[in-house]
Amino acid sequence: MLHRKSNLSHRPKTSSAVDDGSGSQRFDTSMKRRASQLFHPHVHDMQDTGPAALRSVQEGARVYRYSPHNVGECIEGAVAGVKQFYRRYSTSSKRPSAVDLGPLKMRKGSHDSNATDATLLPEQSQQQPQTHKSSMMRRLSIIRHRRPATSGPSGDAARLNPVPLPIPANYSSPPSIPADTSRGSAARAAAAAQNERLSLTKQAKREAEMTARFLADGIHHICSEVVTKDSESGIGMTYSSPVEGTNDVLEKKLDPIEYLPAELSSIILSNLDAKTLARVETLSKAWQAAASSPHVWRVVFLRKFEQEVHVFPKPIVMGGMGIGKVAGKRIVPGQDWKKMYQVRKAIDRRWEANSPMPIYLNGHTDSVYCCQFDENKIITGSRDRTIRVWDLNTFRCLKVIGGPDNRPVLPTSVPLETHRDTVSNIPSVNGTPEGRAIYHVPSDYHEASILCLQFDSEIMVTGSSDHTCIVWDITQEEYVPKYRLRRHSAGVLDVCLDDKYIISCSKDATINVWDRHTGSHIRELIGHRGPVNAVQLRGNLLVSASGDGVAKLWNLDSGHFIKEFPSQDRGLAAVEFSDDAKYVLAGGNDHVVYKFDTTTGQLLHTSTRHGGLVRSLFLDAHNGRVISGSYDQSIRISHYDSGETFGTYENWTTSWILSAKSDYRRVVATSQDGRALILDFGWGVDGAHLLAGK
Structure with missing residues (x-):
């Protein structure tokens, strides 16, 4: 075979x-x-x-x-x-x-x-x-x-x-293999x-x-x-074959984001940070649609940029909040939150790169001692005994408030020097028909230098060398004086307020506490041995800085001071209180900015020395920045946590810096040369208008 x-x-x-x-x-x-x-x-x-x-x-x-x-x-x-x-x-x-x-x-x-x-x-x-x-x-x-x-x-x-x-x-x-016959x-x-x-x-x-x-x-x-690629989502769908003992039904492994309800996917994705969320958007069209939802980016944006309230009453917010349109106390829905986040980050990069655009406001005829601004306006007070209101969008002077004998005249001096990158420097309208039209003489006014001011949405308080304060109603187009506060025996150097109190401090070394609604005097705080140059209010706590070289922490309910924060050598001219009341910043003749722990009184660090007196301080704790203005004609911006300076602007004015405040996109400073200077870090940033409150 x-x-x-x-x-x-x-x-x-x-x-x-x-x-x-x-x-x-x-x-x-x-x-x-x-x-x-x-x-x-x-x-x-x-x-x-x-x-x-x-x-x-x-x-x-x-x-x-x-x-x-x-x-x-x-x-x-x-x-x-x-x-x-x-x-x-x-x-x-x-x-x-x-x-x-x-x-x-x-x-x-x-x-x-x-x-x-x-x-x-x-x-x-x-x-x-x-x-x-x-x-x-x-x-x-x-x-x-x-x-x-x-x-x-x-x-x-x-x-x-x-x-x-x-x-x-x-x-x-x-x-064939022969048979073995052995x-x-x-x-x-x-x-x-x-x-x-x-x-x-x-x-x-x-x-x-x-x-x-x-x-x-x-x-x-x-x-x-x-693997079949979904033409819409780009996510692979794998079909696995069943083995014996299972149903002959194909198990289709699909992208879960396509089956989650939109509300649930929004809640999940809103817990990511912006960097991770941006990477998620690149996975597929389905993930991009879910991760680009305005509901997701609203949460991410507000978690990053909305300011927290740590004390009550809520402190006054300087400038704009930078969180978009707000109606009353509610944030308007339906805004482009993702674009707004990108704009905020672009502005922050401008801060780090030290690239603001300078804008000069001309009109005051003498030193500008104080300023404050909100979303739409800047208000300044000057040694020329007038108060000016400026449009923050057009940079034109809207109103000049003063006595009949303080009307400004046509300037005869040579225009002051400006920075080479200046984007706006509108000349003064003093002595012109336009200047005369905006001059307003109220029923009450100061007859001396305006040394300090602060305002909120309802009232403004101004302090003067005439030893008094005037409380103004600013809800109307015409600023109407409500009442005058009389108690001090020397010039009022600083004021602050909240929903309950008005606080004033004076060269007479005293601090007075007033009822905001009635103007009645509540108590006087005595303890400093020199002029009280600055005060800051947080809830029932008050911090003050004096020429005696000591900052003090006070309890407004009892009227007693709680703790002292001494400087190393000389007097203090400026003070700031953090929003959460945990830290105190102070500066003065030592040419440095001190940071103290409120609870322990310990000095945490000092900043790099200025070349002169630190005349002004402002703390933007939410954005982690400290603004200091000095007699060395410089404005410095430092990190809040470390005190390290990362921005210095020298000689952008021709004289001392007397006041400097900031918000998320700009610094507003005033000088002895009679001008207000705006350092705008949002100038030219595409979409910056989306962050405006109105």
Whole structure:
């Protein structure tokens, strides 16, 4: 009987072959086949039960080119083949000798789609005589991995639809192995058959399980590589094939952001910071739509830029808040919060880069001692005994308030020097028809220098060298004096107010506390041994700075001072109280700015020295900046936490800096040369108008 030439690349030497002495014949290596080709239904002449069952498995588990439409057909065929193989294998009376498919696993390929081939290797020989059928089945025992054939087909087509190799023309049946007629060969063959029968039960179960695992894992691996890109979102959708025992329903792994309710996704994404949120927007169109939601950016923007209220009553906010339109006490919805965030960050970068645009306000005829501004206007007070109101958008003087004898005249002096980058320097209108039209003489006014002022949305309080304060109603277009506060015996150097109190301090070394609504005097605070140059109010706490070189912390309910903050050498001219009442800043003749801890009284640090008296201080704690103005004609900007100076503007005026205040985008300073100077860090920033409150 002629036998077909073996499919293996080599023949293991069995005991029969050794005894025979004729040697095994070397075969052409071109006859190697892949595991998929051995499983193909066109493999010929598998005549025993094991190979026949194996052929039925392959026939049922034919792998089609995968698509979302025929994956069910592919899986059903694989599972049916496994069941048929197990049924034939467990019931057939004609059992295979030792067919062991072995732990065939499908190794995941690289980005090229070449399938991982498998090579058939023989088991260890039992050194016993074998029949031709038994030895051939043993040579088909274990299926293991090998690298893809370099000359064979590649790509998905070869992996998913393998084609058997052509049979060469010179193919001949394998040579017959002569029967071993030596003594004992029959006994050895009988023993081998008995061993095979004893191990068959365990092998059958293991072979069926491992074959099923191979088919399931292989198909799953193929399917998992097929990823359909969603043309809208760009997020991959992977279809996973079920295994036996599960429903034949495809599990579709989708982008969760597409299924979350918009409200829930907004809540989740609003907990991210702006940098992370911007990266999330680049993931896909679905993520971009969710992360760009105005509801998300509103939370992110306000968390970063909205000022917190630490004490009650709420302190007066200097300048604009920079959080967009506000109606009453409510923030107007529907604003472009993402754009507003970008604008705020652009302005902050201008601060760090020291690149403001200078604007000069001309009109006062003498030193400008004090100033304050809000979203729309700047109010200044001068030694020329007038109060001026300026439009913050057009930089024109809207109103001049003073006595009839204090009308300004046409200036005769040469215009003052300006910075080279000046963007606005509107000349004074004093003595012109326009100047006369804006001059206003109220029913009450100061007849001396205006040394200090502060205002909110309802009233303005001014202090003068005439020893008094005037409370003005500014809710109307015409500033109307309400009442005058009389108690001090010297010039009023500073004032502050909140919803409950008005505080004034004087050169007479006293501090007076007034009822805001009635103007009645509440108490007098005595303790300083020199002029009280500055005061700042936070709730029921007050801090004051004096020429005696000491800053004091007071309790307004009891009228007693709580703690002292001494300078190192000389008197203090300016003081600031942090919004949370935790820190006190003071400056003066020492040419430095001190930072004290309110609770312990400890000096935390001092700033770099100015070249002269620190005449003015302003703390913008929310934005982390300290503004100081000095007699050295400079304005300095320092980090609130460390005191390190990162911006210095020297000689932008021609004389001493007497007052300097700031908000999120600008510094407003006044000088002895009679001008007000604006350093605008938001000038020319696209979208800066979105941050305005009205």
